[in-house]
Amino acid sequence: MKDWNKILSPTVQNVAPSGIRKFFDIAAEMDDVISLGVGEPDFVTPWTIRESCVYGLEQGYTAYTANRGMPELREEIAKLKKTQAGIDYDPKTDILVTVGVSEALDLAMRALLAPGDEVLIPEPCYVSYKACTALAGGVPVPVPTRIENEFRITPDDLEAHLSPKTKVLLIGYPNNPTGAVMSRKELLAIAQFAEAHDLIVISDEIYGDLTYGNEPHVVFSSLPGMKDRTILLDGFSKSYAMTGWRIGYALGAPEIIAAMTKIHQYTMLCAPVTAQIAAIEALRRGEKYMKKMAAEYDRRRGFIYRGLTEIGLQCFEPKGAFYIFPDIRVTGLSSEQFAEDLLRTEHVALVPGSAFGECGEGYVRCSYATALDKIDEALARIGNFVKKHTK
Template identity: 80%
Template sequence: MTENIDWNKRISPVVHAIPPSGIRRFFDIAAEMEDVISLGVGEPDFITPWAIRESCVYGLEQGYTSYTANRGLLELREEICALQKRNFNIDYEPKTDVLVTVGVSEALDIAMRTILAPGDEILIPEPCYVSYKACAALAGGVPVPVPAKIENNFSITPEDLEAHVTDKTKALLIGYPNNPTGAVLSREQLIAISRFAVKHDLIVISDEIYGDLTYGGERHICFAGLPEMKDRTILLNGFSKAYAMTGWRIGYALSNPDIIAAMTKIHQYTMLCAPITAQIAAVEALRNGEKYMKKMVSEYDKRRRLIYDGLTNAGLKCFEPKGAFYIFPDITSTGLTSEEFAEKLLMKEHVALVPGNAFGECGEGYVRCSYATSVAKISEAIARIEHFVQHCR
């Protein structure tokens, strides 16, 4: 008989200590409501371009349904390395320096598990993507939040990092363009961070999944391309955001051969390989998908300007995002907490967004809005938010 067994006591304390994703709670509620406009989940509203989908269809017709090498199709790894050379003049070796993963989420997870031993500390600037701290904890590491301040445009500085480094600090995780703030870092700012990493002999995990989504004349700077950073950096990227391929679950990691070999060990025992159909589609995306990607980025830029102007006119102070597809308005003028604002807005105006504290304690007083949705929906959401804000005052 098992009726009286307390199964919760048999679950790992580490898992117990990790909170559920703060992004999903409000959307579970919203899913049961009518007439909800979602500015929440970070997923493009575009369908994967047909040429990319067609390559997958063709692959299926040709019977490409087998495993691939653990590290991924060599053809895809060659294209990934060619992209890095073309865009950033960084030389990677396809056979030893690349691992194709099941989304960037897997790449992040196994990068953490590869470098962190129990008790190792990793510096994580906040606000940040919800998985960062959880993956560090699951790897046995100790995530150390480093608040990024609005006064610095949500950028992180060496001085901020110095205040949190200890003799247990082993790594630094940065994610720019940033989710949830839309902040980007200049080359000068990144060089300053790279010098900090060299000074303290840190490994840097650089999550650049939004690297292709920059606006207003900003150009993405690849961290691994900075002086002395290529071998010290684990570069993460993928296809979900720029190519509207979220459901394909295809990402990759680039680093020195030793790091990639170690990551591959974990990958081969947990995932074996990324799906061959998704890898075939990714090859097509890199070869012929740039024109589709640029068209989507241009549309995001229009939406970015619309939502920034709209929320500002609604009376909310906003940092103007320069990358990704999120905006992070300050809602403290309403007198509500982040969770109160998100919950009441959902219930009264049927607009779903994410409370800022889901991305770290320093996100309190903000909410995250995604503009990866249509202009019509953004316009209606702004009108509803403005109505809500007026009634809060």
């Protein structure tokens, strides 16, 4: 028998498995489970987007594309960012189409980090952030946020974790798992911090179109002095219900995009042509469908917030994405125990907050990207569970 501990990469062995998947492996073997766990829209990709893909296949579009992505798609992405935030990105040099935002994040980390470089990562955060940092040879440095501040990050928070090895700041707003957003004024302070300490900012804005209320989403690279300092990550999975298409993109300075493309051409080569065709259609004619889905998420957001509050779980009202992050400490259970016991006894699947970093302990993530009647039933089951465990 081989000693696999000696054969497998120590870096890979030290990366923990995703804290999200465990509970869905259990749920897959159970009946009558309501899932508030996976960040998966319950909508089907709008029909015009699907039809564009079918048409492309019928016309024989099955070959490789340029490494950076189809020129037509890059042009549409450039138009989008110009319209959204007034930023000029050159489709030829500043844009890379990737296999989902996950690949874009991985490429950015590998293009930027040398062994030992540190990355500031506000927590709670998406599960891939720290893993991608470590796999690229970097050192993730968690920066805790608090419910009292609605899980926003401040320059003082970042300053406390800065070191001579700090190279990158990775932010993701609207936030997964908390639903937190940042105002323009707050982001300006973060931009000034990044400039003062000569940091590169990776801004994951996959949920940017799913921002609720009167304050619009702020594209980080649109802030003064931030365009060349920012790698902007975005995609189609959440706002266009295109998770399985695996299509995203990165925008940044030509030198950064060239470095990321160099890795991309040796690993992925290009994003799937069918997904790129669908993405072009999404940008040209999909906005009305995206807005309709966002309005429905907003309706569910209010419903689940009121429901969890009435149950007795303290919640900050999310302002973006499609997650809510209730405080479950009144039950006396750890996040993992709460999630596991709730799944086994009430057949409701959600994700323990500890999966998103140490400061997520005492919370759970609930996704409201599911039908309202299912959310209603899940709330009844959660209420029953909390009543039994509240002292």
